[in-house]
Amino acid sequence: MLNLDTHIVVALLSGDLSKAEHRLIADDSLAISDIVFWELAKLVQLRRLEIDFHDAGFAAFHRSVTVFPVTLEIARKSTQLDFSSDPADEIIGATSVVENIPLLTRDRRILKSRMVPFAQSRR
Numbered sequence: 001m002l003n004l005d006t007h008i009v010v011a012l013l014s015g016d017l018s019k020a021e022h023r024l025i026a027d028d029s030l031a032i033s034d035i036v037f038w039e040l041a042k043l044v045q046l047r048r049l050e051i052d053f054h055d056a057g058f059a060a061f062h063r064s065v066t067v068f069p070v071t072l073e074i075a076r077k078s079t080q081l082d083f084s085s086d087p088a089d090e091i092i093g094a095t096s097v098v099e100n101i102p103l104l105t106r107d108r109r110i111l112k113s114r115m116v117p118f119a120q121s122r123r
Helices: 006-014 019-026 035-045 056-064 072-078 087-099
Strands: 002-004 030-033 066-068
Touching: 002 006, 002 019, 002 087, 006 019, 006 035, 006 056, 030 035, 030 087, 035 087, 072 087
Parallel strands: 002 030, 030 066
Antiparallel strands: none
C-alpha cells in the first residue's frame, strides 16, 4: 500500500505522473489521508485546480483508494515530525508514520524527513 500526497493525487487524476511514479503505483493499493479531500476542495474553490467531483474518473478513484481518518494518534504525531510544513502536509506525513505505509510525494520539505517512510528514493 502507498500513501499519496495531494500533488500526487492531482497528477494521477490528470495523467501527469512521471514514469517512475507510475511504476510505483501500478501494482500497489493506494491510500490517502482524508485531509487530501479537503485540500482538493480548497484548490478547486481557489480556482487553482479543476476537478469535477461527480465525474466518473474521480468517483472510480474515490472508490478504489483507502482513506485514513485523522485520528488522535495521527494528529499528535503530526506535531512531532522532523520537518515543518503546512498542517495538511504534516498530517499526510504523520499518516504514513502511524500507519507504517510509504508516502509517495514530490514535496522537498517532506522528503527531508528521516521519520516518514517513502515510496521512492530521496536522492
